[in-house]
Amino acid sequence: MRLRNISGSREMIAASDYVIQDPQEHRGSWNEVFGNDNPIRIEIGMGKGRFLMELAKRDPRINYVGVEKYSSVLLRGIQKMEAEPVQNLYFIRMDAEEITSVFGPEEVDRIYLNFSDPWPKDRHAKRRLPSREFLRRYDEILKRDGVIEFKTDNRDLFRFALDELEPAGWRLDRMTEDLHHDEEMMRDNVMTEYEERFSSIGNPIYKYIISR
Secondary structure (H helix, E strand, O other), X not given: OOOOOOOOHHHHHHOOXXXXXXXXXXXXXXXXXXXXXXXXXXXXXXXOOHHHHHHHHHOOOOEEXXXXXXXXXXXXXXXXXXXXXXXXXXXXXXXXXXXXXXXXOXXXXXXXXXXXXXXXXXXXXXXXXXXXXXXXXXXXXXXXXXXXXXXXXXXXXXXXXXHHHHHHOOEEEEEEOOHHHOHHHHOOOOOOHHHHHHHHOOOOOEEEEEEO
């Protein structure tokens, strides 16, 4: 369950050097934020930040941006960054629906979607991050040779995500319905907090990699 109501979280986020406060102002110029021309990769729905922090530590030649809607969750990521700063990572607090107002055409090298909210009711399908509506948004900001990596423990959401690919004009490059028993796709895998929790109780982890 996500934490959403920690008193003072929005004020702490507004005061943090690790959060970009007006991300729309940097649309098309994120390399200036980082001060280099390295590739930019983003995680939409970053949660507490463990996944991106580990990636950023592993490869300082890549710039990372974590997008999180909920202030109280983002605060956990900020606290981790304060304890162990990473130079090639920034956070944004925003709704993913606004992603094209923050990143310019082909500005992003790769997009990560990890354990996204399944929005189980049919009327909320458009809110699911691997939906065709969101795939159209990603198409605008992702480089032509860029990819999306999606992981979940929710079988219904994964099936939905697969069904959305063809109508949205995306191609399935690789997939597994049991990531932790797939030697090839587990290579260099970085676990999120949710992934560690779910896999520890035996839940299979689903993953795909897609491109256009």
